[in-house]
Amino acid sequence: MSETMKAAVLRAPRVVEIADVPIPHINEPTDILVKVEKTAICGTDLHPYEGRLELEADIILGHEFIGSVVDVGSAVTQFSVGDRVVASCVVSCGACYQCRRHQPGNCAGSRIFGLGLALGDLDGGQAEYVVVPSADITARAIPQGSNVNDEDILFAGDIMTTGHEAVARAMRPGDTVAVVGAGPVGLCAAMSAVALGASQVLVVDKVATRLKEAEQFGAIGINSSENDATDAVLDLTDWRGADVVVDAVGHPSALLAAIPLLRAGGVLSIPGVYTEESMTIPFADLYLKGVRIEMGVSHITEYMDEVIALMGAGKLHPSAMISHRMGLSEAAEAYKLFEAREAVKILLDPTR
């Protein structure tokens, strides 16, 4: 093994370069070292890329990856050298009060790969090697000889599981589930709602090509630039509204569009990320409807196993969203495409 590796580092906002950096090594007995086989760019990576989240210079980006284990800490029990793994993008301790209550997204020591010191100082996976801490909690083995496609399982560590959780925590079989926003998380939520036995899955967006993708998973697309989304949802639910509404956008306008779609007593599920300190919402409407709201950072490690099992059963295919397959060496170009919204989802191959 040579001493250095290639990694996509963020020199400054919008300046991604491939750098030669030292190969990381295991620091804690609970760590594993993973040789990355595939990695992806996530919408969250645009926060530091565009300078909205200020990071120290030269952070290695990326929190979606799969690879093979090349070194194992002495306290790791679930993995050996040679195992192939996917890792949760969020690393939790497994021992604090929230972790013991099965809420790892609220872990007191929560860390995220590739987002700098403020989020736990973990190097990202857009590199040839990455250290995965608390491996027994954070990582899952990729089932051997199964039907699971590598390009699907890559998404079990982040967006597929986030979308799945957004519906799994909210819906019952037979429900009508409406998803606002057909971006990657919205499409994953729609896919899981179909897999979990929704009677109807309605996806609301303004972009016809995204709606077409949703329809391929068995959802009904509602183009809100052509139709009144509330009327369309009411029309399909005996004028009740949807049992579950998922706001997969994370923008006040999406939340305001989501609320009228919900039936009385329904569940509003918000995987979209909000950073507004305050905003105006029709609170009396939510109160009178008796709405339950589910939101917050995903509890990825609580839902990953379900997602991997459903992938094995052929029910979830998030790889259908991949629009570009590029080499890690093309990372700068890939980020430009992704920022310009010319790519839905980009995979990077560290071997080229």
Ligand SMILES: [Zn+2]
């Ligand atoms: Zn992500």
Ligand SMILES: [Zn+2]
């Ligand atoms: Zn914890």
